[in-house]
Amino acid sequence: MDFRARKKRAAVAVAAAGVDGLLVTHLPDVRYLCGFTGSSAALVLARGGATLFTDGRYTAQAKAEAKGTRVVIAKKPAVAAACEWMETAGIRRCGFDAAQTTVAVLESMRKAVSSGVRRGMFVSVGSLIARLREVKDSDEITLMRSAANLGCRLFDGMLDYLEPGLTEVAVAAELEHAARLAGAEAMSFETIVASGERSALPHGRASTVKLPKRGFVTLDFGVVLDGYCSDMTRTVHLGRALEGEREVYDAVLEAQEAAVAAVRPGVTSGDVDEAARSVLRRAGLDKYFSHSTGHGVGLEIHEGPRLAAKQTQVLEQGMVITIEPGVYMQGKFGLRIEDMVLVTATSGEVLTPSVKAWIEL
Incomplete structure (x- = not known):
């Protein structure tokens, strides 16, 4: 699988959506972009790269499967860890797929960042990755x-x-x-x-x-x-x-x-x-x-x-x-x-x- 080409196409879609990065939490989308098949994952596309957040159960698996993707083994829920990292990295407009994000998950995303950047940080950009997945390579x-x-x-x-x-x-x-x-x-x-x-x-x-x-x-x-x-x-x-x-x-x-x-x-x-x-x-x-x-x-x-x-x-x-x-x-x-x-x-x-x-x- 050419994950590098997929991530490049995704980066183009993210830029066209007018956001600094994309938080991917739908597991089939994560697998499509980096090959990781675990049950706990959040993938951030930003700054020209991809970072996968998962937990300690998948330390070996993530490193084996997510080739060409930076892996972070988080000590807290993957989504929260990803959001905290994005704030530290200076990402102020993060796209997400509202069709795959529950109200509860969106609330946890907002709680993971400081109040000063919370307003306006998370932007629904539609199902960008699902749309890419429609055309098979x-x-x-x-x-x-x-x-x-x-x-x-x-x-x-x-x-x-x-x-x-x-x-x-x-x-x-x-x-x-x-x-x-x-x-x-x-x-x-x-x-x-x-x-x-x-x-x-x-x-x-x-x-x-x-x-x-x-x-x-x-x-x-x-x-x-x-x-x-x-x-x-x-x-x-x-x-x-x-x-x-x-x-x-x-x-x-x-x-x-x-x-x-x-x-x-x-x-x-x-x-x-x-x-x-x-x-x-x-x-x-x-x-x-x-x-x-x-x-x-x-x-x-x-x-x-x-x-x-x-x-x-x-x-x-x-x-x-x-x-x-x-x-x-x-x-x-x-x-x-x-x-x-x-x-x-x-x-x-x-x-x-x-x-x-x-x-x-």
């Missing part, structure tokens, strides 16, 4: 390809495992066990397994309900490799489909593929959302599509950009997004199809190429 894309490929292999393996009578939690446990054996350090989020009528729940976390003899089974899951997340959803059908079920599946698949085809630099996230939504609208199913079409993925499972109706953010080469339209008919069934897609120089590249065609087990 080549190292990140390599890691995300690996995570996405592992997810595809896991899904392919589950096709031989799924059968009526298994509980949803058993299915989730089997998938997660296989993921860890294959090298995943964690799951990206709590695995979703929703079957039968429960497939109409967009976020139907695995329950003790048994898979039906006939009906949809939706699997939505992701793995973490070297800190980077994958995310994919596939829906299969157990037994012979009833009238209308295959038609709904085909409509969702068409919507998903239309949105993937719409991905390229320069289009808005709202344009991609509309590409999916318009297909479902023509099929009379748009009222059953109750969430946005997708989101960014990276060090966190949900990052920018958000792909939803009327969103105006422009897609850029290097972004990794999800495309995941669905239809949810309460009391009947639901289904979703989701891919991770890399925005290339000219189009979108699907990173999760597992089969999406109708599967009847």
Whole structure:
């Protein structure tokens, strides 16, 4: 990872925001900028450099991971130590990300500096680092390809495992066990397994309900490799489909593929959302599509950009997004199809190429 280049880009953003420095406390942002993965950290970007504050539990880890970054092992909370250091260093306007800073943390920041500099020192400058993280570099894309490929292999393996009578939690446990054996350090989020009528729940976390003899089974899951997340959803059908079920599946698949085809630099996230939504609208199913079409993925499972109706953010080469339209008919069934897609120089590249065609087990 080229942490030096990342910190240079961050320094440019900090200067453009009109502040003397930036206090970074959101752990994924800290990791992005310097590589540190501990649970206690505050990173200060100022005076042309970066200083990481953490506690004694991470003395060896911080020095090993935060290459090219000055490390301070603090005897008090990292945020307070960072603020005290900034006052001593003469920083009088410190930017922070209000979206990742609680009222309590902001109050502790103010208490850590003297009353003479407290007023006006801390300035909300928006999510500067999160915005930089939206566009992935080549190292990140390599890691995300690996995570996405592992997810595809896991899904392919589950096709031989799924059968009526298994509980949803058993299915989730089997998938997660296989993921860890294959090298995943964690799951990206709590695995979703929703079957039968429960497939109409967009976020139907695995329950003790048994898979039906006939009906949809939706699997939505992701793995973490070297800190980077994958995310994919596939829906299969157990037994012979009833009238209308295959038609709904085909409509969702068409919507998903239309949105993937719409991905390229320069289009808005709202344009991609509309590409999916318009297909479902023509099929009379748009009222059953109750969430946005997708989101960014990276060090966190949900990052920018958000792909939803009327969103105006422009897609850029290097972004990794999800495309995941669905239809949810309460009391009947639901289904979703989701891919991770890399925005290339000219189009979108699907990173999760597992089969999406109708599967009847």
